[in-house]
Amino acid sequence: MNKKLLNEMTPDEIKEAVKGKYSSVAKEPTSAFNFPVGKAFALKVGYPEEILAALPEAMYESFTGANNPQPFIQLKEGEMVLDLGCGAGLDIYFYAKALKDNGKVYGLDISEDMVSKAKSNMEAVGIKNTEIKCGHSDSLPFRDSFFDVVVSNGIYNLSPDKEKVMREVFRVLRPGGRTVFCEIVLKAALPESVRKNIDDWFRCIGAALVENEFLALMDKVGFKNIEVISKIRNARTGHELALCANIRAYKP
Numbered sequence: 466m467n468k469k470l471l472n473e474m475t476p477d478e479i480k481e482a483v484k485g486k487y488s489s490v491a492k493e494p495t496s497a498f499n500f501p502v503g504k505a506f507a508l509k510v511g512y513p514e515e516i517l518a519a520l521p522e523a524m525y526e527s528f529t530g531a532n533n534p535q536p537f538i539q540l541k542e543g544e545m546v547l548d549l550g551c552g553a554g555l556d557i558y559f560y561a562k563a564l565k566d567n568g569k570v571y572g573l574d575i576s577e578d579m580v581s582k583a584k585s586n587m588e589a590v591g592i593k594n595t596e597i598k599c600g601h602s603d604s605l606p607f608r609d610s611f612f613d614v615v616v617s618n619g620i621y622n623l624s625p626d627k628e629k630v631m632r633e634v635f636r637v638l639r640p641g642g643r644t645v646f647c648e649i650v651l652k653a654a655l656p657e658s659v660r661k662n663i664d665d666w667f668r669c670i671g672a673a674l675v676e677n678e679f680l681a682l683m684d685k686v687g688f689k690n691i692e693v694i695s696k697i698r699n700a701r702t703g704h705e706l707a708l709c710a711n712i713r714a715y716k717p
Contacts (some may be wrong), residue, residue, distance in 0.1 A: 652704045
């Protein structure tokens, strides 16, 4: 059966497709996907081999981030952190370790299977300062001004309504709080011929924005001191116009 074209799919249909795909990644991480999954990719983007070697395989086998955000987060002990699109919890593990016992990491993922796996992973390694929930990034189940930091690793390009997600991130950040994340952006607009169906969405180009458009949207929502810390190419940036941008911004 032919797949629907992207322009024929509703936002809810796209979100259900994302949920289904990442549930598959949680349950069958060694299956064939049209994007990188697992330990080899995590190592290539800089997750430390000596730490991964000491973790359960379940912690990294379903890793599908855009990059390694750990060098850019700069957490302080005691902060409240939200990891959007937390997957099986690899980034949560590092955040929880950095915060120590007087800070807390909340994780949110669209896939119940990923949430279940992340919870199991935290239990397996004795991490207790976490709370992981299933939900949508465009409707966060948290009160206003709750977090010091909101982090993510490649969720905006999978979101049908990026502005809505950004507004939710802005809402749950306390004044003076920051968002730090890795995201796929474009050097220039892509031809429509490479934005055909949901497979292109999962390749992180079907809904990626041109870098300047992405930053302008952040400014529109209200973020200040928006900084592109660095830009790289990796296995997630298969198309020649795609880059992974590491971005930091603040809520005034």
